Amino acid sequence: MLRGVALRVTRPRVAVLSAVHDHPHADTDSIIGVVREDLGEVSHQAVYDVLRALTVAGLVRRIQPTGSVARYESRVGDNHHHVVCRSCGAIADVDCAVGTTPCLTASDDHGFTIDEAEVAYWGRCPECVAATSAASGG
Amino acid sequence: MLRGVALRVTRPRVAVLSAVHDHPHADTDSIIGVVREDLGEVSHQAVYDVLRALTVAGLVRRIQPTGSVARYESRVGDNHHHVVCRSCGAIADVDCAVGTTPCLTASDDHGFTIDEAEVAYWGRCPECVAATSAASGG
DNA sequence: CCATTTTCTGGAATTACTCAAGGGATGGAA
DNA sequence: TTCCATCCCTTGAGTAATTCCAGAAAATGG
Numbered sequence: 001m002l003r004g005v006a007l008r009v010t011r012p013r014v015a016v017l018s019a020v021h022d023h024p025h026a027d028t029d030s031i032i033g034v035v036r037e038d039l040g041e042v043s044h045q046a047v048y049d050v051l052r053a054l055t056v057a058g059l060v061r062r063i064q065p066t067g068s069v070a071r072y073e074s075r076v077g078d079n080h081h082h083v084v085c086r087s088c089g090a091i092a093d094v095d096c097a098v099g100t101t102p103c104l105t106a107s108d109d110h111g112f113t114i115d116e117a118e119v120a121y122w123g124r125c126p127e128c129v130a131a132t133s134a135a136s137g138g
Numbered sequence: 139m140l141r142g143v144a145l146r147v148t149r150p151r152v153a154v155l156s157a158v159h160d161h162p163h164a165d166t167d168s169i170i171g172v173v174r175e176d177l178g179e180v181s182h183q184a185v186y187d188v189l190r191a192l193t194v195a196g197l198v199r200r201i202q203p204t205g206s207v208a209r210y211e212s213r214v215g216d217n218h219h220h221v222v223c224r225s226c227g228a229i230a231d232v233d234c235a236v237g238t239t240p241c242l243t244a245s246d247d248h249g250f251t252i253d254e255a256e257v258a259y260w261g262r263c264p265e266c267v268a269a270t271s272a273a274s275g276g
Numbered sequence: 277c278c279a280t281t282t283t284c285t286g287g288a289a290t291t292a293c294t295c296a297a298g299g300g301a302t303g304g305a306a
Numbered sequence: 307t308t309c310c311a312t313c314c315c316t317t318g319a320g321t322a323a324t325t326c327c328a329g330a331a332a333a334t335g336g
Contacts, residue, residue: 008302010314028292046315048293053314064204066256069292083250092248110230111264112221118204118260123252146282146333166323181285186324188283207323 005057015039016050020060021074025082025091028070065091065120081118085125087132094121145195153177154188158198159212163220163229166208203229203258219256223263225270232259 007013012035019034020026026034032047051072054060061076065084071091081094124132145151150173157172158164164172170185189210192198199214203222209229219232262270 008313010302012315041316043316045294045317049315062204066200066202083247083252085250092250094246094248108232109221109259109261110232112223112230112259112261113267114221114259114261116260118258120256120258121247121250121252122254122256123247123250126249129251148283148333150284179285183286183325184284191283 005059007053007057011039012042012046013050013054015042016047017054017059017074020051020054020072024073024075024093025063025071027068028072031072063091079116081121083121083123085128086122087124087128090125090127092125094119145191149177150180150184151188151192153180154185155192155197155212158189158192158210162211162213162231163201163209165206166210169210201229203227217254219259221259221261223266224260225262225266228263228265230263232257 015035015038016031018038019031023030023034028044028047028051031051032042032044035042035047051060051062055062055072058076060072060074062070062072063082064070065082068084068089073093075093078095083092083094084090153173153176154169156176157169161168161172166182166185166189169189170180170182173180173185189198189200189208193200193210196214198210198212200208200210201220202208203220206222206227211231213231216233221230221232222228
């Protein structure tokens with residue numbers, strides 16, 4: 001898999017790639033933790049570097065909702081979107097809402113050449129909704 | 139306007155509010171510069187604090203495209219979106235693409251209670267497209 | 277004009293991330 | 307397998323954006 005994109009196979013890279021696959025939407029710090037459980041001591045710089053290399057190579061995708069640090073996921077190649085919980089920050093995948101390229105046609109693009117539409121749905125996850133309604137009764 | 143949201147009227151607040159109105163999509167540092175041209179020396183902390191207060195009060199809206207610092211705009215209340223240039227970071231407003239609440243219906247919301255759909259269109263602004271085609275011929 | 281409340285100032289601290297140099301591991305060739 | 311050139315990882319420092327803290331000034335209400 002790494003060889004497929006002309007990257008050398010090293011333990012940190014394998015561990016980071018596995019971590020992203022096993023923990024979708026994990027932030028850099030979490031990934032560092034997972035990798036260290038796997039390999040022992042690994043520098044944060046290595047993880048940052050590997051994540052960048054994997055992102056450039058297209059093996060992982062970097063997302064960054066407003067107010068959050070960078071997060072990574074292994075679903076690439078499909079233009080899916082995300083729903084983010086305002087309370088706990090949980091993220092879930094959402095497939096394209098309408099057809100294959102939803103919303104890619106802006107009403108007025110101001111002359112921009114648009115190649116991607118990134119959609120972030122904001123709301124509350126089921127757990128937070130349940131917790132709130134249980135506490136406040138409404 | 140400030141009184142309308144129960145905020146005290148101070149010179150820094152008026153200056154920040156004006157700056158956001160005059161410079162849509164400006165980042166915090168630019169706003170600090172504009173405010174200081176207006177009032178002389180103002181602490182960055184005051185500007186950060188005012189921007190947060192105005193955001194909470196709903197007088198300005200905070201946006202933060204991936205890879206960019208926080209930016210502020212005065213268009214609030216309408217659910218418009220943004221198109222961002224990958225080359226120079228320029229931002230322009232885009233009205234809702236379809237109807238009044240476009241894309242607000244996710245194909246599978248995973249049980250989330252969604253209240254907002256934030257769309258970021260990524261591409262190249264007219265200037266950058268022109269510069270590239272002039273340089274590379276393609 | 278005075279007391280209270282809120283805001284502004286100035287500095288330090290935190291977080292996420294980047295830059296730079298050198299030793300070590302990896303992949304290819306013999 | 308062995309050797310070498312290349313690329314990667316480690317260490318350490320450094321940057322940028324933002325937040326926290328304590329004291330002083332200003333705005334508000336009477």
